[in-house]
Amino acid sequence: METEKKYNKDIRFRFAPSPTGGLHIGTARTALFNWLAARSMGGKLVLRIEDTDLKRSNRDFENSIINDLKWMGLDWDEFYRQSERLEIYLREAEKLIDEKKAYRCFCSSERLENLKGLLISEGKPTGYDNKCRDLNESEIEENLKEKKPYTIRYRVEPDEIAFNDLIRGEIKFSSDVISDFVLIKSDGTPSYNFAVVVDDNDMNISHVLRGEDHITNTARQIMLFKSLGYDIPEFAHLSMILGKDGSKLSKRHGATTITQYREEGYLKEAIGNYLSLLSWAPKSGEELFALENIFEKFRLQDVSKNPAIFDIDKLNWINGNYIRMKSSSELIKLLDPFLPSGKDKKLSEADNLKVLKFIDAFKDKIKTLKEFDCLAEDFFMNEIASYEDEAAEIMKAETAGMVIERFESKIYRHNKESGNEISEEEAKEFINEISQELKEFNIKGRMLYMPIRASITGNVHGPELPKIISILGTDVCLKRIKQTKIFIENNKKI
Numbered sequence: 001m002e003t004e005k006k007y008n009k010d011i012r013f014r015f016a017p018s019p020t021g022g023l024h025i026g027t028a029r030t031a032l033f034n035w036l037a038a039r040s041m042g043g044k045l046v047l048r049i050e051d052t053d054l055k056r057s058n059r060d061f062e063n064s065i066i067n068d069l070k071w072m073g074l075d076w077d078e079f080y081r082q083s084e085r086l087e088i089y090l091r092e093a094e095k096l097i098d099e100k101k102a103y104r105c106f107c108s109s110e111r112l113e114n115l116k117g118l119l120i121s122e123g124k125p126t127g128y129d130n131k132c133r134d135l136n137e138s139e140i141e142e143n144l145k146e147k148k149p150y151t152i153r154y155r156v157e158p159d160e161i162a163f164n165d166l167i168r169g170e171i172k173f174s175s176d177v178i179s180d181f182v183l184i185k186s187d188g189t190p191s192y193n194f195a196v197v198v199d200d201n202d203m204n205i206s207h208v209l210r211g212e213d214h215i216t217n218t219a220r221q222i223m224l225f226k227s228l229g230y231d232i233p234e235f236a237h238l239s240m241i242l243g244k245d246g247s248k249l250s251k252r253h254g255a256t257t258i259t260q261y262r263e264e265g266y267l268k269e270a271i272g273n274y275l276s277l278l279s280w281a282p283k284s285g286e287e288l289f290a291l292e293n294i295f296e297k298f299r300l301q302d303v304s305k306n307p308a309i310f311d312i313d314k315l316n317w318i319n320g321n322y323i324r325m326k327s328s329s330e331l332i333k334l335l336d337p338f339l340p341s342g343k344d345k346k347l348s349e350a351d352n353l354k355v356l357k358f359i360d361a362f363k364d365k366i367k368t369l370k371e372f373d374c375l376a377e378d379f380f381m382n383e384i385a386s387y388e389d390e391a392a393e394i395m396k397a398e399t400a401g402m403v404i405e406r407f408e409s410k411i412y413r414h415n416k417e418s419g420n421e422i423s424e425e426e427a428k429e430f431i432n433e434i435s436q437e438l439k440e441f442n443i444k445g446r447m448l449y450m451p452i453r454a455s456i457t458g459n460v461h462g463p464e465l466p467k468i469i470s471i472l473g474t475d476v477c478l479k480r481i482k483q484t485k486i487f488i489e490n491n492k493k494i
């Protein structure tokens with residue numbers, strides 16, 4: 001009997017991006033792992049936009065992040081924006097003040113800057129010196145009456161903080177290394193550490209899964225969970241993603257955001273598939289899989305704590321596989337923004353036919369959709385953009401001119417009698433005929449094919465010649481042969 005999977009109401013993950021930039025590849029991997037973990041455990045996923053840094057956050061970034069998450073095929077059950085919840089943070093901070101677990105700090109930002117400078121010059125760790133920790137009631141009243149701006153600071157008490165990271169095992173901190181930190185800034189907005197804790201509690205988050213750069217924040221957050229009397233969630237920290245050279249992934253290693261990868265011509269299936277292999281792999285050893293089939297096999301405890309290496313060659317290999325799995329009609333849709341004619345006008349029927357032939361010829365060789373774009377430039381223009389040195393060399397041979405002449409006359413005749421369309425078989429037949437006709441001059445193999453290829457493409461590599469001729473059509477072939485003959489003439493003069 002089929003058992004229906006029940007939603008486990010106790011399992012709740014969250015993905016909490018800050019909209020201060022596009023969806024970075026590392027952040028996308030965190031989102032994906034939260035999605036995989038939540039779905040694999042039959043739980044729920046919350047998307048929380050952490051936009052309390054009003055200066056650096058904006059809606060364009062938020063929209064771009066959401067678009068990219070959706071493009072990757074991720075979905076979520078609930079959505080929140082921290083900037084819409086400011087009174088909740090204030091209410092909780094005031095509770096901590098009442099319980100003497102937090103206090104108002106009236107230090108000016110100038111004083112704090114000077115303090116920091118002094119501590120740095122003395123080689124000491126920077127941190128607050130607790131000046132306002134024990135102000136008496138009348139001092140506080142006085143400051144409030146004067147309307148002095150203040151922050152709300154957490155009173156760090158001596159404690160040992162330990163937690164069991166689901167990926168990394170036990171992690172311990174001593175509160176000695178943590179100074180009294182800000183919960184609410186002077187403009188009334190919460191600090192990151194405070195908002196996260198209030199929200200994780202309010203949203204009933206059971207599992208906090210994020211990058212290892214947040215491990216030190218976890219210590220502060222656990223203190224807050226305890227002080228606020230909240231249940232502490234499980235924590236798991238994903239390892240960093242490094243470039244092949246072992247340094248932190250950055251612009252130097254190529255595209256950094258999902259939007260960029262999409263524009264480079266990576267398919268969503270490939271991105272999702274590849275990112276899920278950064279620190280995890282299905283036990284079956286499969287390398288190509290769809291996300292909706294794999295989450296059943298995902299186990300948080302199988303995630304590795306070793307740094308993940310971002311290997312663009314592997315991503316390209318995966319992407320090439322997904323391109324080949326697409327039917328030509330699916331590809332034609334995906335390629336639309338990448339083809340020269342698709343950029344500003346809709347493809348005509350004739351163009352469509354050309355694109356289909358073109359896709360068919362290149363599908364096996366291509367790793368990204370954008371590569372079609374470069375190749376398409378060669379195929380959709382009447383003229384050859386440039387001649388490769390090797391092609392120019394080939395055409396210097398005495399016999400090349402003979403081959404090109406014959407080829408031109410056959411194409412010319414076909415054009416007059418049957419028009420632009422030419423099938424691969426017809427093109428193949430022409431080449432055979434030329435080969436027969438030039439037998440007595442011992443022109444065969446390379447000396448036969450290369451001049452023809454060079455005369456219509458300007459280079460000596462690419463898909464099979466009859467395919468190229470058929471894709472180009474006789475109109476373009478004739479224009480290009482004419483151009484090549486001029487090129488050969490000019491070359492002779494040099």
Ligand code: GLU
Pocket residue numbers: 015016017018050196209210214
């Ligand atoms: N907003 C944080 C970030 O973008 C994530 C916070 C968290 O997951 O706790 O790095």
